[in-house]
Each structure stands twice: as structure tokens, then as C-alpha cells.
Amino acid sequence: MKIALAQINPKVGDFQNNANKIRSFIDRAGNSGAHLVVFPELALTGYPPKDLLDVPAFIDENLKTLNDIVSSAHNIAVIVGFVDRNKRPYGKLVHNAAAFIQDRKIVSVHHKSLLPTYDVFDECRHFEPAHDIFPVKFMGYTLGISICEDIWNDEEFWPRPLYEINPIENLISQGANLIINISSSPFSVGKHDTIRLRMLTHAALKYKVPFVYVNQTGGNDDLVFDGNSTVINARGKLIAQAASFREDLVVVDIEKPVEQEPLKNYTPVETIHQALLLGLRDYVGKCGFKKTVIGLSGGIDSAVTAALAVESLGNGNVIGVSMPSRFSSQGSIDDAVELAQNLGIAYKSFPINDIFETYRHTLNDEFKGLPFDITEENLQARIRGNVLMALSNKYGYLVLTTGNKSELAVGYCTLYGDMSGGLALISDVPKTMVYELAWYINREMEVIPRNSIDKPPSAELKPNQLDQDCLPPYDVLDALLKAYIEDAKSIDEIIALGFNEKIVHEIVRKVNRNEYKRRQAAPGIKVTSKAFGSGRRMPIAQGFAC
């Protein structure tokens, strides 16, 4: 039996285009001699559809589109993710489902049993879990059709299973000898190599059956799906793998497998780089934008953001804007110019001093006798945000904000200032990883001016300002933030790791106090195991650990 892994990039709610794409992959799979073509979880609707699942017309349109696909699936069987209605008189109204289509008919429908409801996932919000789990016969095989999380609960693989039941074990006990898993499993750094592949291999060896894993690719808002669809045979060997971070169609003959090595292990910086390029390209494209505009400070964050944007969208679609104030060093201005030249992007300059002085004049009587403080610093950042938004409004550009995760964590950023924009591209990238990205971007030639990398980071909002005046060195800060945010360690546990007690208290306090800023932040692209945004939902008004 030949199985085609149809690793597609659907757009949420764009039924027409998703159906066209699915039909085209069905045709290509058929032409390749495949007997069965497998699409990702919710391939029809795109994942995650979020509260569109509460809209009855959305469910209707999805079912209508499924019927269109059924009628076009001739000479090949199809497994495709869609939203099924729950026909029981209680519970959530819909199931996360897989249709098994043969001879232009839906032969069986399989519901997802395990509904992830943690981190960025909200599946219990929308879906009723499966009430029946059953395998299905096809070409001499007994297929166990499962959906994403269904394979993520092995009590041997995980130290603590999240769910009481194990649907894979159930399918195997009913005679399944080939497990198919359709997924929309978002990227985070290291997840594919260190978790998914190991988990699939473990399961194939445990049950002595092949596992066919088909994942979505593409970016949807803050999530990037890395693809990496994979087939592992009953000996635990990889026998097919699709591309990372792009659409792909891979056909595998399950009876004549060619065992192969996993593609080279990409380094963290390489996969984050790929994820950001895809996440940006899809956010811009799926939102209907073409061009982006970026404030270039001469610093490393805006340089990395601009370089990524050029690689993702092309240099004709990126506009760099310098907005120097009296506190901007000539070096920084020069670095911004040099970056724009290296990238071959349009470059504009709007000095903000006159605007800044007019604000100060307007507020002069009010603030008389009061020292220059964070007010005036933020004002500069906000003027810059306004100028970028003016360009966005006038020309329809998408503003990319340039803040990194370390800044966002401790609130070292200005709401309505440098936080203004439609997408915060690197807002889940810790500062130390921003440096790694800069070196990676410069791996063949100097794209990002060396000076932007080497100089000590500064917001340049007052004289002689350095990030390190009010923050610990970034390698210390990032390690501390990882312990607190990604690993959810307590203050005492972090101190026990060897961090300075005073610094730990100060940083934790800053993280908690700045939840209000993050609540109003633009969406970012998730690349770590715990991103701010939908993955970390903290109260603002709260009294713990402050």
C-alpha cells in the first residue's frame, strides 16, 4: 500500500482555497500511485479556528466543503480533518474529526479523544471528545485513525500522563496494525527532534506497528506549524519524512520501506530562523498585506527583524525608517543606514526632535520643575510609534515591532511606542537568541552591521543610557527568565539554581508588574515552549509574588 502524506498550509476559514488545495493534493497523490492520501488535523478549516467554531455558519460551510471534497476523491482513499457535529443530546456541539473517504463516500468518521487544553490550546472549549474509538479496514490493513493529542499520552513515554485513557492502546487492542495520526502540532524549538520523533519511535516499537504522522505547515497568527510529517515503521525506523516549514507531498510504500536517517538535526537558531520566516510570510499574506515598515534604531533587534523581513518577504516589501532624536548617537544612525544598504531596502528618515520639543512645550507649564524621567523617554518611543503608524495608515504597510522576549518579560519597552505594530516578530525570542540569529544571518556575509552586534545595547532615550544600567547582563537575565517563565520555577527554586537573590526578586517583580503591557502587545511568533500571549494567561490585578 502506498500512502501519501499531504502536508498542506491551509488558511483558517478560507474554505474555498483550502478545498482547492486539498483537491490538488489529492490529484497529485493519485498521480503518484498512492492508494491513500492523508491530510492534517482540521485541514479543511485550518488550525486553530478558535471561536469561529462557535459560529453555526462556519460549521455548515465546513461540512459543505467536505462534501465537495468527497465527490472529487476518485480512485484514491482520503483521510482529512474537519469539524463534525456532535449528534448526542448533550455536550459541546462539535467534534474535532477525521473523515475516511473511499469511492466518493465517507466510510467512517473518527473523533479526537484527547483534547489539549493547556498552553496555546483551547480544545475543551470547543470540542466534545470521542465517545467511540474504532479501527477501520483498508487494503488488508486495520487502520487506527487518530488525531494529534491522541498519540501524546503514552504512560511509558511521559512521566505523568495528562489523561486517564490511551486511545492508541485502545485502537491496538482492537487489532489496528497501522496507526495514522493527523496533526496540527505547532512549532517550538527542539520539539520535533527531541519530542515528536522520539515519541513516535517509542510508540512504533512498543506496539510493533507503523505510525504515519501528518502535520500541518504554515503560520496562523502566533503559531507556526513546522510540518515534518513522518512515517516510522514497526521496527522504529524512519521510512518517510516531509519537509520542514513548507508544503510537501511524500509518498511511501508501506510494504517496501526504505529505512533512512532523520534529516540533519537543525540547530535551535536554524529552526527558529525558519519558523520566523514562515510565520511572518503567512501573517502578512493571510492578513492581506504586502509591504511592511520597520523602525531602524541601529540596534540589533530592529536589524534582525529587518533582515528576517527581507528574507521572508523580499527587499521590495520592507521599508526601513530611522527616527533619530537628540539622544541617538551618530553611530546608531550610521548603523541603520548601513543595514538598509546591506539589505537593499527603502530607507527613510524622520528626525523626531521637533515633535518631541513641541510635546514638551505643550506640557511645559504642567511639568515645570519636574525632572526628565520615564515620561520623556516613553514620549520619544511613542512619537516613533506614531510616525510608523502614520506610514501604515497612509500606505497600507504592516508595522513590524522589534522588541524581543527579554524586554517584553520585564517591561523594558513602551506601550504605544516601540510596541506599536501589527506583528511583534521576535517577541518570543530571548535577547541572547537575537544575537545568535544575528550571527546566523551574517554567516556568509555581513548583513547586520558588526557594530550593531558589538555595541552595548541601549534604548538611547536619555544620555548615556545602557540596558545594563537597569537589567542584569542578558545571559543572566535570559537564564533567569527561562527558569521562571518556561520552567515555572518558584523564586526559591531559582535562587537555589545560583542566581543572586536580590536580582531574582527584582526580575520576578518586573515580570509580574508588566503583565498589563503584554496584554496590549501585538501578537508575536511562538518559538519557545512558553510564549507570552495565548500560552500564558496571567491576571493583571493580583497579589502573588509581587
Next chain:
Amino acid sequence: MKIALAQINPKVGDFQNNANKIRSFIDRAGNSGAHLVVFPELALTGYPPKDLLDVPAFIDENLKTLNDIVSSAHNIAVIVGFVDRNKRPYGKLVHNAAAFIQDRKIVSVHHKSLLPTYDVFDECRHFEPAHDIFPVKFMGYTLGISICEDIWNDEEFWPRPLYEINPIENLISQGANLIINISSSPFSVGKHDTIRLRMLTHAALKYKVPFVYVNQTGGNDDLVFDGNSTVINARGKLIAQAASFREDLVVVDIEKPVEQEPLKNYTPVETIHQALLLGLRDYVGKCGFKKTVIGLSGGIDSAVTAALAVESLGNGNVIGVSMPSRFSSQGSIDDAVELAQNLGIAYKSFPINDIFETYRHTLNDEFKGLPFDITEENLQARIRGNVLMALSNKYGYLVLTTGNKSELAVGYCTLYGDMSGGLALISDVPKTMVYELAWYINREMEVIPRNSIDKPPSAELKPNQLDQDCLPPYDVLDALLKAYIEDAKSIDEIIALGFNEKIVHEIVRKVNRNEYKRRQAAPGIKVTSKAFGSGRRMPIAQGFAC
């Protein structure tokens, strides 16, 4: 048996103060001769603790605090909500729990069975449901201790139960003859009168047992808890009721009930008014602010916001700021002055024309030959946002934004402009209800200038601009938005209600296109059955119904 309903207002994560409050209510209840005092759901941690539940130290602190309370509960039994550990080797790590305390010992612990995971609720994200449901004996009664949602699944009361099991039926079948329900049930307009009271009455009559319902009060971020704790006897009559929107301690003798009528049915505008006052007071107080600053345009939205702020916080804690541009009418400026005088608040004026002209000058070469458009309109709103934020930064004021729900729905507001601020007080109040609030506020004397109510709404960002130039009349718009957002009706269904087809398409498109603005909006106070924010989670990049 005398039961005390301890309707408290905890702060999320503030264990020390929550425990002090609980101890003080235990003492007061004991002094009133109560045998049992009942606190709300998660009274110890405050509700909703959100992802603080993922922080191990948060769970530890909550258990430690519970032990402190246990040791101080003498001569009275106590039921109090806390977070219990899940002791099974699988599933979520914690339970939403009630401790039943007698003689300074925890006699039994009861876990919540039904975990709401819809709208603003994320309980499946954090909690493992109950595995055992059992009643407990006390003073000759068999108590059925349940938690909030546990009573919200009656298959006779609801057209479609959300859950397969009914924990109340289970408790009754085990002999429970008094149901206690500890809740943290957030306010939405009409919910208490038209749902909760009816549901409790239905349940009491169905099972012929009394229902003791204890709800949290207070505001936590976007949610307001209205209290309204209630006891219904086995005849379905109300025998005790606590205050709305404030802490209260009510003692009821369950053997000598005094049947009473529910307090007068408050009108929607009255309850929304109360909810906004409490939500604002608690957001400001629990975030550690004292004073607020509001941009006064002379229009009705800012007038209502300022009047609510004065009533909630006192006139000494509200600063009104006028920021006229060349497009501001003298009438509007006068209305703002009059409002400030009526309210007795500090009033400042910062004309923004010089700043606006300096921006235009800075962008003059860039925008040469291009018409005045939304760019220049937004710029004015953003300058005003910056001035308010400058006052916030300099003096530590909280900026209250003044936009209403109708505007936010269709994107008739400026990101980083009038949307700048820490709390969007009336962002879940439809414009038609803003008018009702204005009349209500003026019920005894003219607080809001009559002219602010009577004049046609205008953003005054260009000459002769009126809201109605690009929006349907607000009564039409609000009815249409209610159908689309609160009732989740499809375009076809809304048209079938009698709305103009073109307008429906246009408004729905606007709602969907402006999700990106709402994603960056300040939190608001939920007053309707479907607020933007955590209650409505839509993708930004999507292709449905656009």
C-alpha cells in the same frame, strides 16, 4: 441550623489579606450564632487565578493558608474554596475544591465535577474534575457540597446540557437533603434574575431540598462578581439573600426560614451601573493605583466614563483633560468644561494643534500631494493618547479609555490613540446603553451636560464629521451587533431578522477586519453575555465571512 453566607471580595493571589478577611468573617459568623459559615469558590486564591495555577509555589501558598484558616476555625464549621492537589498519577495537577472544616480539622474535601470551559472560563485548562462525589453529615443534615458549574447542568432546565453527568442528582441520590453551592459566578446583565434565581428555584423544587448559594463579589480584571448569594428553601421560596456588588454576611436559620420576595428587580441600566462602579474601583485598587485620568472630548462616552469614575473613586481621584484640535467645536470644549465643573474634578487643557502641525511638518515631504485621510485623523487621536500617557507616566495616574462596545466592534477607534489606557471601562457597553447610563446618571440632576447627550455623535477628527456618516444609526448597529456577537447568528439569519443586506455584510466585515485592534485593547469590564477579550477568541488572519 444557622448558616452564614460569607460573600467576600478576595484579591487574586493575595493570600495574606484573603486569609485575614476569611478569618474575620468566620469570627463575625460565629458571633452571630451560625453553626456553619460558607465562603465562595476559590475564596482563598481569588477567582480566576488563571495561569497562576500552573505555578507550584502558588499551590503551596494556598495550602499553607488553608491550614492557617483551619486552625482558627473553632466553634463553627467552615466551607471554603481552595485549590487541592490531584493525588492520582495522571491528569491535571489540581482540583477546584471545597474544604469542609469542623473542630479545626478538614473533615472532607469536595472537588468540582463540571469545569466550565467556554466564554471567559478556562477551567479544563487547569483543573482535574472530581473522581468521587459524596455528601457529608452535619448536625442531622446530609450536605451536598458542590461548586458553581456543578448546579448548572440540569437537563430539565437547560435545552441542552453541556455535560453528561449531573453531580447534584448524584448527591441527592446519595441522600443529600441540603445542597450547598460555592460559586464565583461573574456578572452579566440579567444573569442573576433571569437565570440564577430561576435555576436555583427550579432545582430546589425538583429535588425538594434547600439550596444554599454563596457567590463571590468584587472585580478581578475584566470580570465583576455580583454577589447576590441566596438561599432557596425546599418549597422553592427565597429565604435569604445577600447584597449585590458588595461584601455581605447573611445568617439564615434553615429550620425557621422567613420566606421573602427577591429584592426589587433592578433594571439593566441599574445593574450595569453598579457593575461598572465595582469593576473600576477594584481594578484601580487591586492594581495599586489611586488616581485616574480621562480625556474629555465633550462627547457622551467620555462624560459617562468620567461620571462613573467620580462615583466609583471620588472626585479627588479623577483628572479630566481636554485636548482640543482645530476640528474640536467650541460646543464640545464647553461641554467638557461644564462636565468637569458638574463633577467637581480637576480639569486641564492641552491644545494639540502645535503638536499635530509639527508631525505634519515632519511628514510633509513624505506625504506631499496626498489627501488628508484616516492617517491625519488617527494622528490626532494618538497625540491625545500620548498626552494622557505622559500624565500617567509623570504622576502615576491610571488612564481610563472611553470607547464603547459598538465602536470597538466595528473598529471605529484608534489603536494607540483613544484606545490607550489601562482600563477600557465601558468597552463592553453598547452605545445605546451608554445613552441609558447617561440618563440614569442624570436621574436626579444634570451631571452630564444635556448637550453631550443630545448632539449627534462625532469623533471631530475632520471637518463636519459625524459617526453616522460611516455607521448605521446606533440603535440599528447595536441590534445587529447583538445578533452577530452575542447571539452568534449567521449573516443570513441576521438578514432574515429584517436588517438591510448591504449593511449586514458591511458591519460583519468591519467586525472581522478589526480583530487586530481588539487584540491590543485594554481590558474592559464585562457586562454583556459576550464581551470581547477573553470571552471571544477569534483568529486575526482568517478568511471566513470577510
